[in-house]
Amino acid sequence: MTAKVHTEIRDDCLRVKATGCIDSIEDFIDYVDPLMHKLAESGIKRVLADERKLASRLDYVDIVTLTRRFADRRMDQPLGIRVAVLASESTPEFNRNYETAANTRAMVYRVFHDEETALAWLQERACLIGE
Structure with missing residues (x-):
């Protein structure tokens, strides 16, 4: 995988910082798993x-394949996971296409361009369900 990932848990939120490039479906799986x-x-x-x-070289068919795969695996994960993504500066269309494909599979995934708005959305969603 050519992507580098740093994670930390802060304020009941998994914060992920990813850099590099996703060149294949396998790279994306290695990033997300x-x-x-x-x-x-x-x-x-x-x-x-x-x-x-983080840049991506995946096309829309790859994105649909990935969202299908992760939607099928959701049964193993806790319900109610919400993902806010700060869009790639070089390939924002990847994030937008993934958002569209994910939402058609009832995954809660939204793309943002600034961190403050993304965090507000995550907090709003948490308040709505009483977290």
């Missing part, structure tokens, strides 16, 4: 993923 395990182990349900310095 450890995050899913961290969520399952910690019980955290909110994710802020800073992907502003």
